[in-house]
Amino acid sequence: MIQAPKGTFDVLPDDAARRELIEAQIRRTLGAAGYRRIETPTFESTELFARGVGEATDIVQKEMYTFDDGGGRSLTLRPEGTAPVCRAYIEHGMHKLPQPVKLWYLSSFFRAEAPQRGRYRQFWQVGAEAIGSETPETDAELIVLLADLLDALGVRGLTLKLSSLGTPETRAEYREELKAYLRAHESGLSPEVVGRIDLNPMRAFDATERRTRETMTGAPKLLDCLMPEDAEHFAQVRSLLDAAGIRYELDSTLVRGLDYYTRTVFEFMSDALGGAQSTVGGGGRYDRLIEQLEGPPTPASGWAAGIERIMLASEQRNPAPELVDLFVALSVRDGVQGAFELTYQARRAGLQAQLELAGRSLKGQLKHADRLGARYVAIVGENGQASLRNMQSGEQLETELQNVIPTILRSSRL
Secondary structure (H helix, E strand, O other): OOOOOOOOOOOOHHHHHHHHHHHHHHHHHHHHOOOEEOOOOOEEEHHHHHHHOOOOOHHHHHHOOEEEOOOOOEEEEOOOOHHHHHHHHHHOOHHHOOOOEEEEEEEEEEOOOOOEOOEOOEEEEEEEEEEOOOOHHHHHHHHHHHHHHHHHOOEOOEEEEEEEOOOHHHHHHHHHHHHHHHHHOHHHOOHHHHHOOOOOHHHHHHOOOHHHHHHHOOOOOHHHHOOHHHHHHHHHHHHHHHHOOOOOEEOOOOOOOOOOOEEEEEEEEEOOOOHHHOEEEEEEEOOOHHHHOOOOOOOEEEEEEEHHHHHHHEOOOOOOOOOOOEEEEEOOHHHHHHHHHHHHHHHHOOOOEEEOOOOOOHHHHHHHHHHHOOOEEEEEOOOOEEEEEEOOOOOEEEEEHHHHHHHHHHHHHO
């Protein structure tokens, strides 16, 4: 039997219905704040991610699905959403629009990671980006929006971790200080961390190996090295979150796995997920990314959250069953054409109508209509005649086919 590739999954009808509820809530929450939807291509130029995400990141080094398009061009299935949105911002001249440009997306992404609970090789994310504003209130608004969205979706056991990475210049100075510390304590670090001291020393804070984590407790912290203007920006973000009643924990070891972040960074964790994959969503400010992609200097901030992780961490909410106004049944085969015409005319009249397609007995058809929760069943007979049964009251009206739809519509208006 041929199965779906490891790390991928099928979205079955019941799951699709849950996802539609999530999407509807995303539209309400982000739309109310003026964010508009954008979708970018499934694959992009590999250079976009090498330059935007960072060549030293695990994503670019180990996790991208990259291929030759047959014409000598290197393309990559998108592993994240911010760089493509920024590419679209530049390409379509969005800097000419009133700023900030507020966008959201709901898309599938791809990473060659080891599949486990809450982590897949193909996964879905919702993201929000506010491009063109450098104010602390932009950061705070985005954090509040994600908090409100996760709360509305019933995600359990949430903790917000908050920090600041300062500017790239501050971070460069800090990296040298951190590298010196790591070199002096190599004996207490895992081989993987030692191997990337020069390439990406800040990822040492992400290590899960016990000995490395113990060594990192004594490492210098970037929050202690912020320039005055960066510290002030962060203080204002915190003040706004306090005013909004958003609880958070300062985490000076918080490191996002993408190189483009500056200043504010944050993550929402859920204890309903547990383990290393407890992050539901996160993001931060990325003031230099658009310029790195050859656009005009443009400040920006944003976040992304995993749909599958939201579903795992939230209370099971079964969608309401779909309303079926009319089920069209057959008492004799000679009535097929009339039944077919009645069904599509009912749909054109705005009714939710389904036609018997399985060749069941009349008893089986009525049983199936009851399972569907149909309000009415039209049993189509010969010579344009039908029996219209009210499934709630049990009353049955003998009538002509042409009267079925008007009868149902009149009952709906009562």
